[in-house]
Amino acid sequence: MKRFMFLLIILFTAYMTKPYWADRIDSLKEKPEINAAVNSLEKNLEELSVKVNSSIQQLKAKENTSPSKAAKPDLAVPTNQKFSVYNITLGETKEKVEKEVGAPERVSQNEYGVDWYAYHQNYQNFMMVSYDQNNKVNGLYTDQDLISSSIGIKLNSAKAMVEKKLGTPLSQIRKGFVMYQVNSNGEYDMYHLDHSYVTIFYDQHENNTVTAIQIISDQMEQQKNEYYTSPGQKLEKGFEYQLFDLTNAARVEHGLSPLKWDDRVHGTALKHSEDMAKNNYFDHTDLQGKSPFDRMHDDNITFMTAGENLAFGQISSIFAHEGLMNSLGHRKNILQPSFKNLGVGVAFGDKSQPYYTENFYSK
Helix, strand or coil, rough: HHHHHHHHHHHHHHHHHHHHHHHHHHHHHCCCHHHHHHHHHHHHHHHHHHHHHHHHHHHHHHCCCCCCCCCCCCCCCCCCCCCCEEEEEECEEHHHHHHHHHHEEEEHHHHHHCCCEEEECCCCCEEEEEECCEEEEEEEEEECCCECCCCCCCCCCCCCHHHHCCCCCCCEEECCCCCECCCCCCCCCEEECCEEEEEEEEEECCEEEEEEEEEEHEEEHHCCCCCCCCCHHHHHHHHHHHHHHHHHHHHHHHHCCCEEEHHHHHHHHHHHHHHHHHHHCCCCCCCCCCCHHHHHHHCCCCEEEEEEEEEECCCCCHHHHHHCCCCHHHHHCCCCCCEEEEEECCCCCCCCCCEEEEEEECC
């Protein structure tokens, strides 16, 4: 890379100083030995220019190359529960899971007070698994083609088929003496099946077909007493990294390269989430009238293209991400081929409601 930059500097310097040396060279060309040297120099510069252009094209090709294809697992029909993810069902051991899929790529806290273990191969075959105190599976999530069921439901199944097979979804969940309403806006259905709460998410821009599934054990769901989880630094970081991973999993599922985490733009995103939470507003334009692009400039972030996604009030990064994917403008940012970098900032309001900010950009 250093050699490549040096070659660029030589070419740039030669081009910028041409008015100063071109006339003198023309006068010197009258001498045969000088003329031969000049011709040789021009030929070398032309060859150098071709090499630099070739190097630029190779770098661009390398940058846009998608990850090598990971082998998709053979999915078996589950026998003891209606749904499985990567052939895994609730109650199986962590040892068995990791024997099948390897070590997690990330471990981060979720809204249930336990950790999501994220497993994937460069965001292919992406899933998240949580475990109880006995290292047995008590939560599953995927938004890729890892869903298998005993009733034929899988990724890209029609919503009408799901509701025909499973019936009327839940409209509320009871926890103790409190009833919590399920307000899905048609983006998902929740069912109580096999001693678990199964949430099936739909892609409204792909004819209301299945795009993801979350399975949470009865015990873990009932231990979560409040709608919103009490905030803390671990949960904040957990939501940030989970939203980042979910974004990349969606990009890879749609044939795009994953984005890189960017600490500087993470700071920009976090400050905006904190400002919205502190001052009780929700908008891309802050109270000083600054746009997302103004805030990036203020943080000395240079970009060719940039974008911002906001979400508010969803109980987790999973629900926030699925909602963003069903909003056309936000979806375009998530699936924008030109974006290369992403930072996610999460903050909590006075009622523990999360504010999510995603800042995308490319140089």
